[in-house]
Amino acid sequence: MGRKHHVVLGLWDMQTVIQFSLFIFLLGGLTLIIYTNSNQGLKTSKFEAALMSSSNTTTTKRNAQVFDHEKSLKVTQLSFTNGCDLFSGRWVHDNKSHYPLYKEHECPYIEGTFACQTYGRNESKYQQWRWQPYSCDFPKFDGKAIVEKLKGKRILFVGDSLNRNQWNSMICMLQPSIPGVKKAGGDLNLYTFKAMDYNISVDFYWAPMLVESNGDSSTNHRVGDRVVKIKAIEKHARHWADADILVFNSYHWWKLPVVKLLRNVGSLLDDPNNEYDEVDSLLAYEMSLKTWSKWALTHIDTSKTKLFFMGATATHSRAKGWKGKNHANCYRETEPVTNVTFRESKTNRQMQSILDSSLSKLKAAGVNVQYMNITKLTEYRKDAHTTIYKKIWHPLTEVENKNPQRSSDCSHWCLPGVPDTWNEILLAYILGR
Template sequence: MAKAHQIVVGSNWGIRNIFQSLLAILATALVVTAIYLTQEGEQWSHERNKLHALSKCNLFSGNWVFDNESYPLYKEQHCTFMSDQLACQKFGRKDLSYQNWRWKPHQCDLPRFNATALLERLRNKRMAFVGDSLNRGQWVSMVCLVESSVPPTLKSMRTIANGSLNIFKAEEYNATIEFYWAPLLVESNSDDPVNHRVAERTVRVHAIEKHAKYWTDADILVFNTFLWWRRRAMNVLWGSFEDPNGVMKRVEMVRVYEMALRTWSDWLEVHINRNKTNLFFVSMSPTHQKAHEWGGARGENCYKESDQIREEGYWGNGSNPSMMRVVENVIEDLNGRGLKVQLLNITQLSEYRKEGHPSIYRKQWDPLTQQQLSNPKTYADCIHWCLPGVPDVWNELLYAYILHPSLTF
């Protein structure tokens, strides 16, 4: 009997141990869960606070901060689709500090660019950049920013429409990031993507369908046009280029620029699906062709520049405030008609970056003369931008609006 009693006691003791172990495991699980939820809550609260700060922040007012730990966001030599016009390191530039500047708005921080997050947002969608070679540079930057997150066998590049439309595709996401060459947005005699240098520029300011058919169905559209309008006046054609009876008239700037943007805006109002497409317009990209404007020697330009302009609010003569106002007014009118367009105001922040241009460090499409070789500043490119560099920040701004729709408009 005693032996049997001992067995019963042992069994009860074993059950008690199991029960206590289960309680301990449950308590531990509850503690871990509480810690996890607290951390998640803190992280969510932190993200919410960051988003709130972004919504109250002027993203375009700030300063450049040197950051050689986080920047550049990609390596020039690792970008499969880098343009030789923008690959400054490849073509001999030794000072690479232009790659290490981060844009810091005064009241907030820009969200860190996350290629996977952007590609998820672009899943089954088209993003199209439409405009001139500066917009093409921004497109190349965007492709460089995301393509390292896509396996080599799952990404492609193709060109159609006589070379005007370039399409990068991330197969896994069924997403495309495209560039369409339309330097004046409306139809012109400069529309060929290669042979577009003409003595007299002529535009059909009321004709845009030839271009627009290639980007009508895009989900995100990023437009720009400014560089090709920088002249006193331009020929305007009523009628087709093939029509000998067409009417030609020379129209002064800024009026002809406004006429073209009104055609663009009217087309958007009629044809854009407001429930589907997000619209952006990138403001004018500044040039740095006259060093005396920032205190340098007269006759010099961006050649040999290695530092940025430190004067707060600096504005060079290469940027035209009256043309900027035209853009702002056209966009404001569109917004008033219920079609929302976000202006990416990159002008001021780019004004400071006189050292960010390719200068002489790019592929030269035409052989250089002995006179040019003896005076390199004469062929320095002070219009476009080295990559990695300034256009990456333009895309960080674009990214902020795409990933946080509450910021937009």
């Protein structure tokens, strides 16, 4: 009897052990789920707290910030394996290699806004400069190899006309290497170039302030006051979600003393009866980046989508800055600035610092956005703007006709030209080369 009792007791212990183990397994799984969800919430709350702390910075403190172009942006700037900084270098005249990367007249997609030779520029030295990083070389542009690697991908540029300038450059760089059917077209804010046989899309979406604004019409945005819905971005962002590579910019449209923020989010931007708050433009810029960052945090899977943010590009509206004539600008300039310590005075370093801070906080929250620090390389290129050599969309005044310098565009860039270099560097990052 004792043995029989012993056997029954052993079977009972074995069942208990199995049941207890199953209980522990289920309890552990439940604990893991709870921890994961709470950790995700903690991640979001930490990110929002960090953004809130930056939003509370006073204008006085912000004006006291000093932006060091050479030392800042180290958090978000990717280093290649050999430690090369592609954004630090000099321009070298090179008319014996592969520059320009394409011929203006051979790109059927080039826009009149950037077609300087077509509209009267009779010298082309601006096309023959190569950007040379100090400590390395980036890969020579190979259109065929790049096109093969971009099969099935959608590249989307989002921002203002400088990003459109870059988008147009990318199309002209890639299209000679793409066989088969190619189509280009636009619909409202979205413009697209499609390589049908390769399933490659190179698109541009017009959103100059990223959030909704009264400048959201790509063809009719010349207004006196800049009005924005500072927390509204989904109207634009729904067009971005399926992109494999997103390239943002937003800078020039914020260079105003104040920006008007709509009090009622549901109001129409063009309603004359709207109520606004006038906000310092630096604070408004910071707030818009907060809205954009929250969208990126909740909508972007960085294992599938690569994110880039283009730095500010220089304007050259004051020749005095490079010791030129008083009251002159980029008009008829044919050589880059050779002084390596030159800084364009109109480039807003405080805005760049705000962007750097926003991208650093976003990275800390788990979304890495590669900052493309092209400011310095554009500051040297006073010779490469479209000036008067472009399609004129609005009739010039009598004064402008008599003095072409007054109507010179010292913001946008001739193609081929400087934006091709931005894209060479961008492609090096995209392809991990």
